[in-house]
Amino acid sequence: MTTRKILRMADIQTSDILFYDEGAKDRCYKFCAERNIDCMPSLDDPRAVYLRDDVLSKFRAEALMEDRRVSADANIFDPQVIEKFRRQPLLMVYQGNELSGVVHFSDYNQPQVSAYLYELFFEYEKALRGLLIRNGLKNVDMIAYFSDKKAKGDSPEFYENKINDYFKFGSQKKLAQFEVFNLTDLIALTNHKRIIKLTDKTKLRNLVMHANQFVNMQEPGAENFIYDFDTFENFFHWCQELFLDFKRVNNRLVFTF
Secondary structure, three states: OOOOOOOOOOHHOEOOOEEEOOOHHHHHHHHHHHOOEEEEEEEEOOEEEEEEEEEOOOOOOOEEEEHHHHEEEEEEEOOOHHHHHHHOEEEEEEEEOOOEHHHHHHHHOHHHHHHHHHHHHHHHHHHHHHHHHHOOOOOOHHHHHHHHHHOOOOHHHHHHHHHHHHHHHHHHHHOOOOOOHHHHHHHHHHHHHHOOOOOOOHHHHHHHHOOOOOOOOOOOOOOOOOEEEHHHHHHHHHHHHHHHHHHHHHHHHOOOO
């Protein structure tokens, strides 16, 4: 993972910035209130920000603090980034001392994030198959694992179907070892053989493969554009687990001879 291309804040930022305009202050307030945006950058002072005050239904000017700033080169999945989002839903993106854009946590729904994670899952599955093979395992070991789960009464019908599907369809395909099995199976066998301990990736993989949004609206279908931070936090955590496990697999591939 350390050698892979990473997504940076500049990749998901909104560069067409809306600034606070005193001549349109009521419309600025309405726009931000509908989207739960708590601030707007100043038109003429890069050191200032206008904060939404719902008690007074207007904005007030304050100095731009560091917890509202993020570097354009920062990894969007840097743990420090989510800590900033916990305090501020909208971050000002700076390239050096120049404001280059803004990022809201809902911007993680952008297509480039999905494309990045799709590619990452592809590489992760390939590395995981390689690790199983490097440890001397083959398709028959996966079938033996399914049979063992079935014999122990652990969802016997489920594993019976997996075994039948393999002999009916999978064994006839001219594929490399383990390519017929899905990611959940690969992780389960890796854990079963105690090669390394990996976490389940089903929820994140389903989001990515089915092109679902990573960050949900609080009220789907509503016109208020308010997004749910809890879904963002879950998504961010699942991505951290994926990155960590990918590094574990790649690391073990090097050290398994």
